[in-house]
Amino acid sequence: MNAAVRAAVRMGIIQGHNMLAVHDGFDGLAHGQIEPICWTGVTGWTGKGGSMLGTKRTLPGKLCEEISLNIAKFNIHALVIIGGFEAYVGGLELVQARERYEEMCIPMVVIPATVSNNVPGSDFSIGADTALNTITTCDRIKQSAAGTKRRVFIVETMGGYCGYLATMAGLAAGADAAYIYEEKFSIKDLEMNVMHLIEKMKTTVKRGLILRSEFCERELQICTM
Known part of the structure; x- marks a missing residue:
């Protein structure tokens, strides 16, 4: 995300625009946490993780009046929104508010940035490839690939309701199974x-690897008898 902010700031300056930084997302936009940002203000941001500007999951729906006032106050002519699903929903809410607030009638773009x-x-979104590489190089998966005997590793990944x-x-690590929210599974599965892992342990490959997305169990179908 920091690299995306850096690129947006410097590209805007090259194009002759005055760039402003908004701290803490839509909440900061509503409460005036806005300041000018220059070329050197984003120096060194490329290699830094997280978000130097700060993030909040607050959606702008109930803050549209305050946001419109600050758009006018700071003379904002366009918005570059960098974030995940909440950023997309927030941008959509601002567009829908154009009928009530003419200040919202400015160009808006959302840059996807979420693991x-x-x-x-x-x-594809910023952060997803980094997260994927981190998962496939974690110690548990490396131990599994190295041939640790008679062990099954279960690795939980982030991603919310998305099993990407x-x-x-x-697929990259050659796992025996991957449980995700989008694909329903039962106790029988x-x-x-x-049983597959039990049979596998009888062969020369005495190891197993299971991956699960963090909310996958919410699709678990439990059959009662």
């Missing part, structure tokens, strides 16, 4: 995977 890779209308990280990491 979940779940922003509608986008194929678990699926792609499973879990039992079949356990």
Whole structure:
């Protein structure tokens, strides 16, 4: 995200624009946490993780009046919104508020930046590739690939309700199974995977690797008898 901010700031300056930085997302835009940012203000941001400007998941729906006042106060002519699904929803809410607030009638663009890779209308988001590489090089997966005997590693990935990280990491690491929210599974499916691992342990490959996305169990279908 910091690299994206750096690129946006410097490209804007090259194009002759005065760039402003908004701290803490839509909440900061509503409460006037806005300041000019120059070329040197983003020096060294490329290699820094997280967000130097700060983030909040606050959506602008109930803050539209304050946001419109600050857009006018700071003479903002366009918005570059960098973030994940909440950024997309927030941008949509600002567009929908144009009927009530003419200050919102400015160009707005959302740059997808989330490890979940779940922003509608986008194929790939900033942070997803870094997260995927981090998962596939973690110690548990490396131990599994190295041939640790008679062990099954279960690795949970981030991603919320999006199974991109678990699926792609499973493919990259050669996992035995990957459980994701989008694909429903039952106790019977879990039992079949356990039986697969039992049979696998009887061969020369005495190891197993399971990946699960963080909310996958919410699609677990439990059958009662």
